[in-house]
Amino acid sequence: MKKILVPVDFSATAENAADYATDLAHGIGARVELLNVFQVPEFSPAAASLVWPLEEYKLIEDDAKKALGKLVEKVEEKYKKAHHEFGFKAEVFGKSVRGEVEQEVSKYFTECKMNLVVAGLNRADKLTKTLMGSVARKIIEQEIPVLLIPAGYRFKKPKKIAFATDFSHSDVHVLCTLAEFAKPFNADILITHTGNAKSDPKVDKHITEDFLNRVADRVNYRNIYYRHINSERIKEGLDWIVENGQIDILTMVHRKHGFFHQLLKGSYTLNMSDHIQIPLLVLPPSHNIPM
Known part of the structure; x- marks a missing residue:
């Protein structure tokens, strides 16, 4: 079965991309995997005093995993309401990892043999600024297929x-x-x-x-x-x-x-x-x- 990877940060734009990916998955017979990357701040020697206890990281990571679980349930529920007549159960899964977003997305894409990345694109930003300076651009530089979904854009069967x-x-x-x-x-x-x-x-x-x-x-x-x-x-x-x-x-x-x-x-x-x-x-x- 084909697999679609969706990086999520719990924003409305990312959630919309997840919804789009799920509808797309129905059309091509794929499963959807939502990936949340828990970023750990880097500390320089000059800022050695600014060290977070590992317990704090664990709490934040646990919160991210809970939020991811809720998002998976929300995406599945919206999908069921939209496609219940087809009798097809959406396969939506969630995974939370630590690291830099673009690196973890590329690593997950390769190791888990994904077919496509679907990522949200915030309309409020200039596209070129988004592509050149944000996670979306960095993911593109990893040379993996990326489908960018503008904020608020709803899935429709491509003609x-x-x-x-x-x-x-x-x-x-x-x-x-x-x-x-x-x-x-x-x-x-x-x-x-x-x-x-x-x-x-x-x-x-x-x-x-x-x-x-x-x-x-x-x-x-x-x-x-x-x-x-x-x-x-x-x-x-x-x-x-x-x-x-x-x-x-x-x-x-x-x-x-x-x-x-x-x-x-x-x-x-x-x-x-x-x-x-x-x-x-x-x-x-x-x-x-x-x-």
């Missing part, structure tokens, strides 16, 4: 999933995995590429046709389409497809010093939080873990 590409060869492998994710929902995959009128149309046509031919040869899925977006900037092209493409999920590949890196260049001034109102699926290059 169209956009995949932003720069025609890299590794994107074909990623599309194979994305197709397996889309199949249970019979969702369309819309391959998009952002380019401008200044480039050579003959060269662009050759590159596009070569990429799409490789997709047709390698990806076993019929509901795949292509759309070119004419824009001087990648960000504006992505904004346009999110606002006008009637898509349910935007998918991007996190390639260091590549497409995703270019998008986030100048990240502290770039603000996409007003535009990304839908889930953002970020995949590592050459990703081949079933989702």
